[in-house]
Amino acid sequence: MADNVSFALDHFDREALRCHTEAALRASEARLxxxxxxxxxxxxxxxxxxxxxxxxxxxxxxxxxxxxxxxxxxxxxxxxxxxxxxxxxxxxxxxxxxxxxxxxxxxxxxxxxxxxxxxxxxxxxxxxxxxxxxxxxxxxxxxxxxxxTEQQLRRKTLEIEDLYQNAPCGYQSIDADGVIIRINDTALNWLGYAREEVVGRMRVTDILSPDSQPVFLDQFLRLKQTGLLQSLELELIRSDGSRLPVQVDSTAILDTAGHFVATRTMLSDNSARKQLEIERAAHEARLAELSRHMVDVQENERRKLAGELHDRASPNLAALQLTLSNLACALPASVLAELEPMLGDAQALLLDTATGIREICTNLRPATLDYAGLIPALQDYAQQFARRTGIAVRLDLAPLKTQLLPNVQSLLFRIAQEALTNCAKHADAGTIHLQLAETDDALIMKISDDGVGFDSCLLGESGSRPGLGLITMKERAEFAGGRFTITSNPESGTEITVTFDLHALNTLWKTRQHPSRRASDRLLQAGPGLL
The missing domain is CATH 3.30.450.20 (PAS domain)
Structure with a gap:
């Protein structure tokens, strides 16, 4: 019996071990x-x-x-x-x-x-x-x-290498001794050297002009200390002996201990940029001169047309009004009673026509602007605008200490005129606030309204409104050397700010006091873009 019991216990142990082993095997297979x-x-x-x-x-x-x-x-x-x-x-x-x-x-x-x-x-x-x-x-x-992933990595690697080697600017790295240890194909093509002639064999000073060498050595020392070098202009010597003006920008590569190892240097070809700057300056000067002349011609034509309307049409209308009055007095009472309504209509039509001509003359060229200056002209136009549109115009016009050129006054008046017209057309405003103030260094004009506003990001895009008037105001201000900003959001109104630098305006005013100077000389002294 003891043997049987012992056999049974051994069997149970073996069965338990087998079950445990099978479970472990199944778990291992599941994990696998x-x-x-x-x-x-x-x-x-x-x-x-x-x-x-x-x-x-x-x-x-x-x-x-x-x-x-x-x-x-x-x-x-x-x-x-x-x-x-x-x-x-x-x-x-x-x-x-x-x-x-x-x-x-x-x-x-x-x-x-x-x-x-x-x-x-x-x-x-x-x-x-x-x-x-x-x-x-x-x-x-x-x-x-x-x-x-490997294909993308290889493609990116090739793209980066191509970008480095064929970038429109030169790239190079130099070590702590000034030896060129890496240079891209663009810089090699500029210099006319083969890579084997440069990398590891030449110092930067070997390809610098004598005048540029001390400048570079001084700035290279600072680069090692500060880790940054910006907008350094140098002259490189090509393999054929010709000179290449470049602009150099560098950052330092440091080791884990913070010690200088090498540079990342970008070279920009300054010869083409300088030539473009000369051409652009000449073009801007010519454009500014033509634009100024165009504005002068336009204002002269406006002034001439307004003058002709005022000098010829207005007296004739006044004479016609007097003639109708005399005619009414000369008619028999019976005839006058019959014709009086018609004569009244004719006189009202003449009065409306005379008023319209005065408004047209004011829009073309207000006489107040020529004889009294900018602030009275703005006051008169604001009154006329409020009377015509029913929109209240609140004026805050501080007296100006700086004497403005007539064409600058004309420009500010035209911007204000265009702004008020824009408000009447698009803003659905109840009140417009016009401010003119002078600080120590700037002349500022602001026009704001409480209208519907618009998304200023859409300015100038097809189908957006308003558009052309604001763009015209911006071009007028920038043409005269000013800054034009606009702030607007739907349902929160619009504010336009035009700012002029007083120093530039004063310089221009003094220049214009010497009529013996040529127009091109005055333009150059005043600066491109100023009226």
């Missing part, structure tokens, strides 16, 4: 399958004698093969691969069987869904005691994402 799924890697075996293959579950997933179909044989498995890859894989399997050597290869497969994937296969021969290969074991891993 999870690891293979995460790594997108499956394993297989191929029996040499029978040609039978076994696949892990992940391998079925990689090849989109249902588990119920079972593992394929070698020929069926190779059918997944592209023709070139298929023959290469078959040859590698044969070679591993015959030589017993491990091998690795990359393959391209076409899945049943039509997707193209890239795999890497490891082939490991298993040998018996006689070193005869009786089985092949291996793994298959999906490396499609890795290959795509």
């Amino acid at each position: 399958q999870e690891a293979q799924a995460v790594g997108r890697i499956g394993d297989w075996e191929l029996e040499r004698e029978t040609g039978a293959m076994t696949w892990s579950p992940e391998l079925f997933h990689l090849f989109e093969r249902p588990l119920e179909m079972g593992a394929p044989d070698l020929d069926e498995a190779l059918a997944y691969y592209e023709p070139d890859t298929r023959e290469q894989t078959r040859a590698r399997f044969r070679h591993a069987m015959e030589t017993g050597e491990r091998c690795e290869l990359e393959q391209t497969i076409i899945l049943p869904s039509g997707a193209v994937r890239h795999h890497t296969t490891q082939i490991v021969p298993l040998k018996d005691a006689d070193r005869w290969v009786y089985k092949l074991f291996g793994t298959v891993q999906d490396i499609t994402e890795r290959m795509l």
